[in-house]
Amino acid sequence: MKNEALEEEYIFKKLNEFKSKDLNYSSGRILGSMCSEPHPLSKKVFMDFLDSNMGDPGLFKGTKAIEDEVIKIMASFLSLDKPHGNIVTGGSEANIMAMRSARNLYMERNNLKNQWNEPFEVILPKSAHFSFKKASDILGIKLIEINLNDEYKMDIKSVKEKINKNTIAIVGVAGTTELGMIDPIEELSQIAIDKNIYLHVDAAFGGFSIPFLKDIGYDIPNFDFSNEGISSITIDPHKMGLTIIPTGCIIYREKKYLDLISVDSPYLTVKKQATIVGTRSGASSAATWAMLKYMGKEGYSQLANSCMINTNFLADALLKEGFSLITKPQLNILGFNHPKIDMNDLVKAIEEKSWRVSTSSYPKAIRIVVMPHIKNTHLREFMRDLREIKNDFNI
Numbered sequence: 001m002k003n004e005a006l007e008e009e010y011i012f013k014k015l016n017e018f019k020s021k022d023l024n025y026s027s028g029r030i031l032g033s034m035c036s037e038p039h040p041l042s043k044k045v046f047m048d049f050l051d052s053n054m055g056d057p058g059l060f061k062g063t064k065a066i067e068d069e070v071i072k073i074m075a076s077f078l079s080l081d082k083p084h085g086n087i088v089t090g091g092s093e094a095n096i097m098a099m100r101s102a103r104n105l106y107m108e109r110n111n112l113k114n115q116w117n118e119p120f121e122v123i124l125p126k127s128a129h130f131s132f133k134k135a136s137d138i139l140g141i142k143l144i145e146i147n148l149n150d151e152y153k154m155d156i157k158s159v160k161e162k163i164n165k166n167t168i169a170i171v172g173v174a175g176t177t178e179l180g181m182i183d184p185i186e187e188l189s190q191i192a193i194d195k196n197i198y199l200h201v202d203a204a205f206g207g208f209s210i211p212f213l214k215d216i217g218y219d220i221p222n223f224d225f226s227n228e229g230i231s232s233i234t235i236d237p238h239k240m241g242l243t244i245i246p247t248g249c250i251i252y253r254e255k256k257y258l259d260l261i262s263v264d265s266p267y268l269t270v271k272k273q274a275t276i277v278g279t280r281s282g283a284s285s286a287a288t289w290a291m292l293k294y295m296g297k298e299g300y301s302q303l304a305n306s307c308m309i310n311t312n313f314l315a316d317a318l319l320k321e322g323f324s325l326i327t328k329p330q331l332n333i334l335g336f337n338h339p340k341i342d343m344n345d346l347v348k349a350i351e352e353k354s355w356r357v358s359t360s361s362y363p364k365a366i367r368i369v370v371m372p373h374i375k376n377t378h379l380r381e382f383m384r385d386l387r388e389i390k391n392d393f394n395i
């Protein structure tokens with residue numbers, strides 16, 4: 001391949017040609033994404049910290065202190081005073097770390113030396129994120145999927161039935177990817193205590209809204225570290241936190257869980273490393289720190305509340321137009337269908353009107369994530385288009 005040096009101006013021209021093919025959040029047309037436009041402040045701060053490498057924190061002690069503080073602030077939202085953990089690339093990396101900790105804890109407790117011939121099992125809801133499939137493949141653990149009850153939450157009775165001597169962990173989800181439902185975490189915590197099993201809560205999506213909604217009076221079940229059985233929680237600032245991609249976070253109750261997955265890192269300034277990724281940017285931590293300070297608890301409460309108000313507006317509007325909701329939304333995610341229009345036909349018609357929606361796999365439905373870039377005016381336009389679509393289908 002010929003790759004001659006080019007003028008900067010030409011490079012930008014070319015890059016902008018590529019970029020012009022991207023969708024942008026501000027159009028309000030992206031209705032099926034769990035990400036949103038990062039706040040301008042987080043973009044600015046991110047640029048300021050691009051040089052930092054949290055893989056070698058001895059060289060960037062200031063930025064490392066930011067990472068620690070970010071974890072401390074986020075853990076305080078989750079009722080934990082002395083957290084341990086890392087800012088990572090996203091919810092997937094955080095979940096893989098948690099599963100690695102759980103597996104290694106089980107091996108230590110049972111004095112196992114070789115991880116490749118053991119029948120490790122993780123109990124998780126059918127609604128769990130696909131990152132656990134990656135964890136399963138990488139770590140050699142079997143996923144035991146639990147059916148959902150009629151509220152699309154993990155069925156507790158089946159959890160109890162599936163626990164056996166090979167169970168290394170239970171996973172509950174606080175804000176499922178497809179429908180935003182919150183599993184019965186308090187009950188899972190009690191089971192984890194009774195059976196002495198590692199419990200991980202995946203709050204990648206819900207972690208940045210549930211605590212703030214609870215704060216302003218929403219009736220949402222408790223999913224945080226005040227449940228003593230929880231060992232770790234995943235929470236993603238790059239979803240409802242308004243920070244840049246890549247930013248996820250794993251928070252552990254005890255340092256031991258990090259130690260269990262730390263390997264020697266001889267050529268670096270710190271001699272142990274737990275994250276999956278080696279060289280990793282501290283800019284994610286700095287951008288998140290800035291957003292946490294800028295928004296405060298009040299700012300995040302307002303943000304989560306306005307997304308809920310828009311979600312409920314959309315839910316009501318859909319019902320009025322004869323669409324059916326899969327379930328009453330618990331967070332700012334909503335699944336719907338029309339009883340007389342095939343889902344795939346409906347998706348096609350919606351996309352032809354230049355909206356981008358996603359679909360859920362269980363149950364099959366059109367899935368809308370009402371993120372901060374979606375305003376009430378966009379939802380009204382969307383409803384207008386749905387009425388036209390119904391007309392086109394002669395309904």
Ligand SMILES: *Cc1c(COP(=O)(O)O)cnc(C)c1O
Nearest residue numbers: 090091092093129177202204205
């Ligand atoms: C988005 C999401 C993940 C994965 O997070 P990434 O940042 O995409 O890696 C994991 N779990 C849940 C519940 C999610 O919604």
